[in-house]
Amino acid sequence: xxxxxxxxxxxxxxxxxxxxxxxxxxxxxxxxxxxxxxxxxxxxxxxxxxxxxxxxxxxxxxxxxxxxxxxxxxxx
Numbered sequence: 532x533x534x535x536x537x538x539x540x541x542x543x544x545x546x547x548x549x550x551x552x553x554x555x556x557x558x559x560x561x562x563x564x565x566x567x568x569x570x571x572x573x574x575x576x577x578x579x580x581x582x583x584x585x586x587x588x589x590x591x592x593x594x595x596x597x598x599x600x601x602x603x604x605x606x607x
Contacts, residue, residue, distance in 0.1 A: 572584035580602065581592040591602035 568585045568587060570583050571586060574582050579594045583590040593602040
């Protein structure tokens with residue numbers, strides 16, 4: 532019985548660590564536009580590109596390693 536309890540505690544601890552690691556993947560970043568505008572919308576695209584929407588336009592942040600054309604024409 533003690534073996535099962537110990538295994539349960541180890542599994543529960545591993546699950547908690549995995550959950551905290553997943554939450555840590557979310558970045559809490561403050562960003563303002565060139566004139567101090569606040570972001571009206573931020574989206575993470577399937578290819579890990581981040582698109583920030585401002586009242587007067589948008590910004591694209593390409594997080595792909597190497598050369599990429601994901602943000603071409605949108606301004607990096």
